Amino acid sequence: MAFRRFVSHKAAVGSCFVIATLALFVVLAPFTARYGVNQSVQAPPNSFLSPRGNAWLGTDDIGRDLYSRLIYGVRVSLLIGLASALISVTLGALIGAIAGFRGGKFDDIMMRVTDLFLAFPFLVTLLVVRNVLGALPWMKPITGEMNSVRFIIVLFGIFGWMGVARIVRGQVLSLKEREFVEAARAVGASRRYIIARHLLPNSVGPIMVALTFSVVGAIISESTLAFFGYGPQAGDGATSLGILVGQAKGAVQTGFWWLAVFPCLALIVIALSINFIGDALRDATDPRLDRGA
Amino acid sequence: MFRYILRRLAWSIPTLLLVTFLVYLALRIGTDPVQSYRRVNPRASRAKIQQYIDVNGLDPNFVKGYFTWLKNFLTGEWPPSIKGRREVWPALKDAMANTLRLGSAATVVGIVIGLFAGVLAALRPGGRRDVFINTSAFVGISVPPFISAILLQLLFAVYWQKWFGASLFPTSGVYPAGHTGFDLFLMLKFMALPTLVVAIQIIATYSRYMRSSLLDVLNSDYMRTARSKGISERRVLIKHGMRNALIPVVTIAALDVGSIVGGLIITENIFSYPGMGLYFLKSFGEGDFPLLMPWMVVIVASVLFFNLIADISYAWLDPRIRLE
Numbered sequence: 001m002a003f004r005r006f007v008s009h010k011a012a013v014g015s016c017f018v019i020a021t022l023a024l025f026v027v028l029a030p031f032t033a034r035y036g037v038n039q040s041v042q043a044p045p046n047s048f049l050s051p052r053g054n055a056w057l058g059t060d061d062i063g064r065d066l067y068s069r070l071i072y073g074v075r076v077s078l079l080i081g082l083a084s085a086l087i088s089v090t091l092g093a094l095i096g097a098i099a100g101f102r103g104g105k106f107d108d109i110m111m112r113v114t115d116l117f118l119a120f121p122f123l124v125t126l127l128v129v130r131n132v133l134g135a136l137p138w139m140k141p142i143t144g145e146m147n148s149v150r151f152i153i154v155l156f157g158i159f160g161w162m163g164v165a166r167i168v169r170g171q172v173l174s175l176k177e178r179e180f181v182e183a184a185r186a187v188g189a190s191r192r193y194i195i196a197r198h199l200l201p202n203s204v205g206p207i208m209v210a211l212t213f214s215v216v217g218a219i220i221s222e223s224t225l226a227f228f229g230y231g232p233q234a235g236d237g238a239t240s241l242g243i244l245v246g247q248a249k250g251a252v253q254t255g256f257w258w259l260a261v262f263p264c265l266a267l268i269v270i271a272l273s274i275n276f277i278g279d280a281l282r283d284a285t286d287p288r289l290d291r292g293a
Numbered sequence: 294m295f296r297y298i299l300r301r302l303a304w305s306i307p308t309l310l311l312v313t314f315l316v317y318l319a320l321r322i323g324t325d326p327v328q329s330y331r332r333v334n335p336r337a338s339r340a341k342i343q344q345y346i347d348v349n350g351l352d353p354n355f356v357k358g359y360f361t362w363l364k365n366f367l368t369g370e371w372p373p374s375i376k377g378r379r380e381v382w383p384a385l386k387d388a389m390a391n392t393l394r395l396g397s398a399a400t401v402v403g404i405v406i407g408l409f410a411g412v413l414a415a416l417r418p419g420g421r422r423d424v425f426i427n428t429s430a431f432v433g434i435s436v437p438p439f440i441s442a443i444l445l446q447l448l449f450a451v452y453w454q455k456w457f458g459a460s461l462f463p464t465s466g467v468y469p470a471g472h473t474g475f476d477l478f479l480m481l482k483f484m485a486l487p488t489l490v491v492a493i494q495i496i497a498t499y500s501r502y503m504r505s506s507l508l509d510v511l512n513s514d515y516m517r518t519a520r521s522k523g524i525s526e527r528r529v530l531i532k533h534g535m536r537n538a539l540i541p542v543v544t545i546a547a548l549d550v551g552s553i554v555g556g557l558i559i560t561e562n563i564f565s566y567p568g569m570g571l572y573f574l575k576s577f578g579e580g581d582f583p584l585l586m587p588w589m590v591v592i593v594a595s596v597l598f599f600n601l602i603a604d605i606s607y608a609w610l611d612p613r614i615r616l617e
Contacts, residue, residue: 268440272435
């Protein structure tokens with residue numbers, strides 16, 4: 001039923017194809033990329049070549065192929081998106097379920113903190129939290145260096161749970177009044193059992209939706225951070241979508257349009273596709289939203 | 294109603310103190326203000342550093358330091374910035390004025406167009422117009438502001454110049470370099486692109502809110518009652534439909550200030566617009582604690598203020614809230 005509803009959302013099905021193709025390209029990067037991530041397309045002069053036969057999307061300031069770098073960049077960005085979304089959704093689902101089920105002080109404090117964090121300008125909070133996380137010596141073993149990809153993943157993981165927690169909490173609040181939870185309680189099931197076996201499985205729909213939106217959120221956040229120079233400084237010429245988009249800033253005034261347009265387009269396509277999928281998932285898994293039309 | 298407002302006001306003061314304390318903590322841990330002072334003034338004497346620590350409230354004891362900072366902040370004895378020892382208030386004031394101008398222009402444009410689009414979409418749900426507006430809004434939400442800013446700059450400034458000789462809109466600042474005095478037309482020209490970037494986000498968000506809110510209202514019983522009383526369709530829509538549909542939108546608008554400020558920060562940076570965002574990114578990059586703290590207080594206070602407005606407007610529009 002839910003599946004049929006999802007398939008009827010045409011944009012989402014198209015988006016699935018787009019993302020699947022992208023994923024395939026990215027996973028098979030050694031074969032699909034025409035050059036190495038750090039390899040120049042030809043002997044100098046090779047910088048800022050416009051799109052042409054041996055560099056489909058042009059080259060950057062030191063003559064590297066933009067097409068190949070985009071593939072490697074999207075690979076890193078998708079990894080960041082997926083890994084940090086998994087962390088934040090796991091954290092958020094647990095915290096949200098416990099807060100919604102127990103209620104009381106814990107719930108109050110959690111939701112106050114969440115509201116406060118979400119009310120502030122996102123970039124400011126992200127930058128401040130990033131610095132605090134980097135300055136805590138006891139987090140070093142988990143986060144690694146401040147400009148590493150791992151640090152970014154942990155940062156987004158810690159940062160992203162709040163939105164998820166709020167959604168899951170809302171779901172649990174309505175679920176826990178239902179008869180089957182009451183029945184479970186009546187036969188003496190423990191709290192942990194009820195949360196793990198009844199509440200969380202019944203919230204899979206919203207959790208999946210939150211997961212897709214977290215992936216987009218993380219990819220966009222990474223690009224934003226990198227754009228302002230606070231992103232991962234991957235060594236050895238490794239790149240990410242954010243780093244590529246960051247280069248676009250300098251390319252605008254000089255008129256090297258391909259350096260601005262292609263990374264931006266890649267980001268737009270990815271964000272739009274995943275958002276479409278998330279939207280369709282929400283419509284498909286939430287029967288209350290049956291809009292008729 | 295009056296008592297409700299008083300109670301909420303009384304609550305907002307401890308909240309403000311608590312949040313500024315958290316910000317103070319985060320900045321102390323995250324940017325290490327003493328270290329950034331030493332970095333800028335490597336040969337500062339011990340007494341100089343101690344004086345800097347004293348006026349900024351950077352006591353090793355966080356709680357004691359916070360109260361020293363708070364006392365100096367409230368009595369107006371704001372320490373000068375680390376870099377260049379500039380006065381903080383004039384810089385902050387200018388940044389606030391510029392951002393307020395950009396932000397209110399974008400908000401007005403965005404909300405007017407957004408609400409209008411939302412109404413158009415809701416009047417014929419499922420129609421071609423609805424699909425068009427909905428899809429555009431979806432795209433608008435998905436595209437982060439710095440992407441649209443880059444692409445708009447490329448199109449209207451750089452390539453316009455290439456194709457038509459002169460660029461349509463300038464890409465940075467409020468006035469051209471060296472300009473003095475006030476010139477409305479020039480200012481509007483400089484503000485057009487940044488306003489558009491911020492407004493796109495607002496239009497996209499509000500057309501969706503307005504659409505779903507109005508759809509809820511249109512399906513309600515009192516609309517049918519109003520129609521069956523023989524009131525003209527136009528009057529039904531405006532007096533009964535719009536007024537009720539706007540209630541949730543007003544509340545969301547007040548709560549949304551944080552995200553609008555977020556969009557402004559990004560946009561200002563790209564267009565080198567000398568507002569709060571540029572101020573923040575610059576002083577944050579330099580770890581300039583004396584510049585950062587007052588900025589944070591302004592942001593915290595305005596977020597809390599608009600939250601208060603949201604609560605009050607909601608209570609005013611919906612009497613059930615007050616009784617709790």
